[in-house]
Amino acid sequence: MRLYLARPFGCLFQFISSSPEQTQALGAWIGAKLPQASVVGLDGSLGAGKTCMVQGIVRGLGSPKGTLIVSPAYNLVQEYNTGTRNFVHIDFYRLDQLSVSDTLLFTEIFERPDTVMLVEWASKFLHSLVPGFLSIKLSYGPSFSARCIQVTGVGEASAYSTLLASLPYYEHPPD
Amino acid sequence: MLILGIDTTCDDTAAGVVEDGHNVHSNVIASQHVAHERFGGIVPVIAAREHTKNISYIVHAALDEAGVTFQDLDAVAVSHHQGLLLSLVVGVSAAKSIALACDIPLVGIHHLEGHIYSNLMGRDGELAFPFLCLTVAGGHTLLLKIEDHGQYTLLGHTRDDAAGEVFDKVARQLGLGYPGGPAVERLAAEGNPKAYTFPRPLINQPHFEFSFSGLKTAVLQTIENEPNANKADLCASFQQAVIDVLVTKTMRVARAHELDCIALAGGVALNMPLRKQLESAATKQGYRTFAPPLKLCMDNGAMVAGAGYFLYQHRGKDALTIEAKANAPLGESGLRYRPATKYR
Amino acid sequence: MSILLIDTSGAYSTVAVAQDGDLLGFGTLKGRPAARIHEQIRTLLPPVGITLPDVDTIGVITGPGSWTGLNIGVTAAKTLALVLKKPLIPIATLDALVAPHSWTQGPVCAIMNAGRGRYYSASYASNGQGQLDLQSGHLTVSGIEALMESLLLEEGTPLVVEYGSTFGELVSHCAGAICHKSQVRLWPDGIVAAALQSTPLHREKIMSLTPTYLQATLAERNANL
Numbered sequence: 001m002r003l004y005l006a007r008p009f010g011c012l013f014q015f016i017s018s019s020p021e022q023t024q025a026l027g028a029w030i031g032a033k034l035p036q037a038s039v040v041g042l043d044g045s046l047g048a049g050k051t052c053m054v055q056g057i058v059r060g061l062g063s064p065k066g067t068l069i070v071s072p073a074y075n076l077v078q079e080y081n082t083g084t085r086n087f088v089h090i091d092f093y094r095l096d097q098l099s100v101s102d103t104l105l106f107t108e109i110f111e112r113p114d115t116v117m118l119v120e121w122a123s124k125f126l127h128s129l130v131p132g133f134l135s136i137k138l139s140y141g142p143s144f145s146a147r148c149i150q151v152t153g154v155g156e157a158s159a160y161s162t163l164l165a166s167l168p169y170y171e172h173p174p175d
Numbered sequence: 176m177l178i179l180g181i182d183t184t185c186d187d188t189a190a191g192v193v194e195d196g197h198n199v200h201s202n203v204i205a206s207q208h209v210a211h212e213r214f215g216g217i218v219p220v221i222a223a224r225e226h227t228k229n230i231s232y233i234v235h236a237a238l239d240e241a242g243v244t245f246q247d248l249d250a251v252a253v254s255h256h257q258g259l260l261l262s263l264v265v266g267v268s269a270a271k272s273i274a275l276a277c278d279i280p281l282v283g284i285h286h287l288e289g290h291i292y293s294n295l296m297g298r299d300g301e302l303a304f305p306f307l308c309l310t311v312a313g314g315h316t317l318l319l320k321i322e323d324h325g326q327y328t329l330l331g332h333t334r335d336d337a338a339g340e341v342f343d344k345v346a347r348q349l350g351l352g353y354p355g356g357p358a359v360e361r362l363a364a365e366g367n368p369k370a371y372t373f374p375r376p377l378i379n380q381p382h383f384e385f386s387f388s389g390l391k392t393a394v395l396q397t398i399e400n401e402p403n404a405n406k407a408d409l410c411a412s413f414q415q416a417v418i419d420v421l422v423t424k425t426m427r428v429a430r431a432h433e434l435d436c437i438a439l440a441g442g443v444a445l446n447m448p449l450r451k452q453l454e455s456a457a458t459k460q461g462y463r464t465f466a467p468p469l470k471l472c473m474d475n476g477a478m479v480a481g482a483g484y485f486l487y488q489h490r491g492k493d494a495l496t497i498e499a500k501a502n503a504p505l506g507e508s509g510l511r512y513r514p515a516t517k518y519r
Numbered sequence: 520m521s522i523l524l525i526d527t528s529g530a531y532s533t534v535a536v537a538q539d540g541d542l543l544g545f546g547t548l549k550g551r552p553a554a555r556i557h558e559q560i561r562t563l564l565p566p567v568g569i570t571l572p573d574v575d576t577i578g579v580i581t582g583p584g585s586w587t588g589l590n591i592g593v594t595a596a597k598t599l600a601l602v603l604k605k606p607l608i609p610i611a612t613l614d615a616l617v618a619p620h621s622w623t624q625g626p627v628c629a630i631m632n633a634g635r636g637r638y639y640s641a642s643y644a645s646n647g648q649g650q651l652d653l654q655s656g657h658l659t660v661s662g663i664e665a666l667m668e669s670l671l672l673e674e675g676t677p678l679v680v681e682y683g684s685t686f687g688e689l690v691s692h693c694a695g696a697i698c699h700k701s702q703v704r705l706w707p708d709g710i711v712a713a714a715l716q717s718t719p720l721h722r723e724k725i726m727s728l729t730p731t732y733l734q735a736t737l738a739e740r741n742a743n744l
Contacts, residue, residue: 046344047392051335071336073343074314075185075259079501094343094353101225104586104732105261111634227590231601231726245602261587264554268591271557272598276571495557 013164015149016141023049023138023147027056030136030151033163034061036085036114039130041122041154044138049147050120053136054089057118061085072120077109086114092121103129132159176249178487179237179273180480181230183266184258184286185314188229191477192241192248196484197297200241202470202477205229226265234269237476245277250492252483255283256503263499271495280492282483285505286474290440291321292482293467302465307434309425309453312441312474313339313354316385316421318428321438324489327505330428331383338417339443341387345413348398349406359410360446366407368415371397375420383428390416418449422456429462439466442473521569522576522714523560523599527553527592528584528612529704534559536567536574537711543567545707553591571603578608578714580615580705582731583631583639583657589730597725606719609728613641613657615705617679618712621645626654628670631681631704637661642670649712657731 017023034040040057042050055069063082071091072078078089088109095102106129110117119126119133126133132155141148153160178196182189191202206223238244253270255263267283274281290310295302307330310317316338318331336344339356346355351362373393376386394413397404429437437457439450444466454464471478521543526533532553535545544567546559564571579596582589600607617629624647630640640658643651660666670676681704720728 046348046395047388051388068332068334070333071340072314073340074312074337075501077259077501079260099223099225100732101227101586101729105224108261108586225729227594227729228727230594231597234598235601235726261590264587264591265594267554268557268594269598272595273602275557275561276599276602495561496555498554 013151015151017049017147017149018141018143019145020049020052023052023149024056024059026149027053027058028060029056030163031057031060032062034116035162037116038163039110039117039119039126039133039159041119041126041133041135042138043121043123043135044147045140048138048140050138053138053149054118054120058082058087058089061087061116085116086112087116087118088112090117090119092119092124092126095124098125098128127155130155130159132156134160134163176484176487177243177247178250178252178282178480178483179234179248180289180476180478180483181234181251181253181266181270182286182289182474182476182479183226183230183262184254184474185262186223187474188226188233188266189474189476189479190233190237191475191480192237192243193296193477193480193484196292196295196481197299199296199470199477199481200243201237201239202475203233203237203240204473204475205233224259224262226262230265230269233476234273245273248273248277248279250274250280250282250483250487251277252282252284252479252487254286254289254479255497255499256285256505258286258501260499260501263501267497267499275495280487281495281497282487283493283497284479284482284486285503287315287317287319287505288325288482288486289474289478290315291319291327291438292485293440293471293478294438294465295485296467296471296478296481298465302436302438305434306436306438306465307425307429307432308438308440309421310441311338311421311439311443311449313337313343315339315441316387318383318425320432320434324485329505330432331385331424333385333387335386335388336391338385338387338421339441341391341417342414342443344391345394345398345410348395349409354442356443356446359414360448362407363410363414363448366405366409366411368411370405370408371412373397373412373416375416375423378420378423381427383424383431385420385424387417387420390420414446414448418446418452421449422453425453426456426460429457430460435460435462437462437464439464440472444472445469520575521573522578522608522711523571523574524578524610524707524710524714525556525560525592525596526580526615526705526710527556527588527595528580528582529588530585531703532556532559532588532592533703533705533707533710534563535707535710536563536569537707537714538569540711540715542707542711543569547703553585553588556592556595571599574603574605576606576608576714576719577603578610578710578717580612580710581609581728582612583633583659584612584704584730586730586732593728593730597728600725601722606721607725607728608714608717608719610710610713610717611641611657611731612705613639614651614653614717615709615713616681617641617643617651618649618709618716619706620677620679621649621651621712623647623677625677627651627677627679629679630666630670633659638666640666640670651716 137150188205192200316333320328343355351358457464524535613629628642642654
């Protein structure tokens with residue numbers, strides 16, 4: 001797999017993925033580096049590859065190949081245990097606003113210890129539920145199947161600094 | 176045997192009263208129920224996932240509509256498996272209190288069993304085991320072989336998005352509102368299903384798995400690239416792609432497993448073109464199709480009471496200690512419709 | 520008058536039965552507890568010689584506390600009350616926490632942890648005979664200083680705090696603190712005492728009862744900034 005990395009400013013990383021397989025591989029690589037308890041927010045329009053990225057991250061967290069990750073858009077929250085790691089897959093897609101009880105529901109989920117939280121459509125509400133998180137933004141890239149992936153931190157640095165520091169930094173490789 | 180069924184699986188609070196698994200006396204769903212006149216001018220806030228606030232009103236409305244009281248009930252059934260945990264626990268707690276206070280049996284069912292059994296309700300003996308059940312809803316797209324009461328074999332499922340969810344997403348992108356299924360269907364009726372050629376993912380693959388994510392992306396990119404596209408044509412072409420995949424795969428699995436009775440369940444079973452096309456494909460093969468009455472397709476309490484009746488006959492009552500579970504195995508065969516578990 | 524009490528606000532769940540203010544029996548369970556309260560009620564009643572229809576009133580802790588637990592407890596209690604046609608008494612967690620410590624005249628405060636450096640607090644005036652009047656409502660505040668300020672604590676004011684290491688600093692600030700040295704948040708006698716001072720609800724109010732969420736969530740705090 002070939003990743004083109006650039007580090008335009010601050011601690012923002014940008015990747016260009018040319019296929020869903022590459023997006024998954026990047027996800028697996030991030031997943032393997034996630035601390036026991038961490039929050040990852042994913043954003044990007046429908047079809048940009050959020051669920052694909054989640055499937056990759058989950059593989060990186062150590063779940064066996066063939067593990068089925070289906071969209072939690074309807075049930076909102078899907079809990080998993082890979083045997084060694086707990087993770088929760090959340091999707092805010094269907095929600096336009098959080099009622100008080102929704103807020104309390106999600107707050108209780110985010111207070112769970114030693115759990116990796118993977119949140120789709122994070123920009124809707126995640127900043128109001130947790131102090132900080134690792135943000136992955138996916139957008140349509142230069143060609144039909146290419147995607148532009150930006151990784152950055154949002155909010156309190158303690159929530160994502162270890163992870164960002166572990167991301168490698170190298171120059172655009174010569175063709 | 177009079178059973179009260181309660182379903183609080185996800186957004187909606189629902190309750191229904193059913194006699195002997197067949198005769199639906201009432202079927203009340205919070206989002207569709209105007210309860211304020213019934214409750215002396217107090218307007219209960221009927222909002223999504225406000226189950227603790229809604230539950231008493233909805234249970235009482237279901238009893239009132241059926242013309243019965245708590246003392247008339249012979250059992251109480253509740254969906255305690257599969258869904259949003261904080262939603263499930265409310266229904267389970269209410270059902271246990273009723274069972275405890277009235278001293279009647281408690282029957283816990285899997286939410287998907289409710290959908291499956293909606294096909295057996297009101298059809299005494301007409302639909303016999305084993306049969307094939309295509310369950311299509313907001314959160315599920317499954318092909319199940321129903322071997323006997325409480326015994327299911329998973330034959331196919333979606334790898335990513337559920338069919339109902341894709342309907343909702345397309346509707347939302349077109350500004351048609353939620354839930355998207357009925358809105359897309361209405362508009363599709365005026366459009367040309369051949370106007371756009373959308374992919375039919377995995378349709379030619381010999382296995383029985385579904386994938387709707389690629390179709391979703393193709394439709395959404397078309398919407399984005401052609402802002403002036405005819406919405407009716409888009410809806411019709413998209414709906415046809417989904418139906419083609421569902422019907423083709425269902426017929427293939429029916430032939431492979433020699434199941435000549437095909438049942439349809441779940442919210443997407445409301446879709447008339449799907450019902451008709453599945454029926455005509457099945458008829459050509461000499462197979463028969465079944466679909467529940469429209470009121471039993473969406474998440475509702477009556478289907479829980481119905482499933483509760485059959486499963487109570489089959490496996491008896493449950494203890495007051497049963498717990499709500501977000502992911503749970505389906506049936507006695509221990510079939511796990513559970514993501515993060517390998518099927519193969 | 521007999522009363523059945525349910526508390527699912529914390530990591531333990533408690534059911535208790537009292538007759539004319541005296542505790543007849545109680546049961547406490549740990550771990551995913553709220554799911555078992557119905558079974559607890561079923562096993563608690565026969566040994567104390569009361570059947571469910573004999574119970575005159577039902578009382579329930581309405582919060583603050585574990586959101587899932589409270590939803591289970593409140594739903595269980597309101598459904599029991601409606602099916603059995605009994606009145607329902609809603610009880611605030613802090614009221615039940617402070618109630619067993621209200622036998623000296625003067626001010627008394629109750630505090631519990633709300634997580635992430637926040638506290639629920641309330642101050643009361645006690646008449647020394649078990650009668651408590653809420654003075655400064657139930658509040659949520661962030662940080663110890665804000666907490667001390669909101670309670671207007673004077674030297675020697677009795678302070679009832681739930682068990683937990685986070686309160687070490689707080690207790691050292693305040694000479695009269697009583698640390699509730701039990702991981703069970705609420706003692707059954709406290710719940711009984713608090714229930715006797717609360718007003719029962721009738722049918723319409725029971726129907727619409729929901730848990731209290733005295734928790735300034737991050738969302739609300741951000742909105743206020």
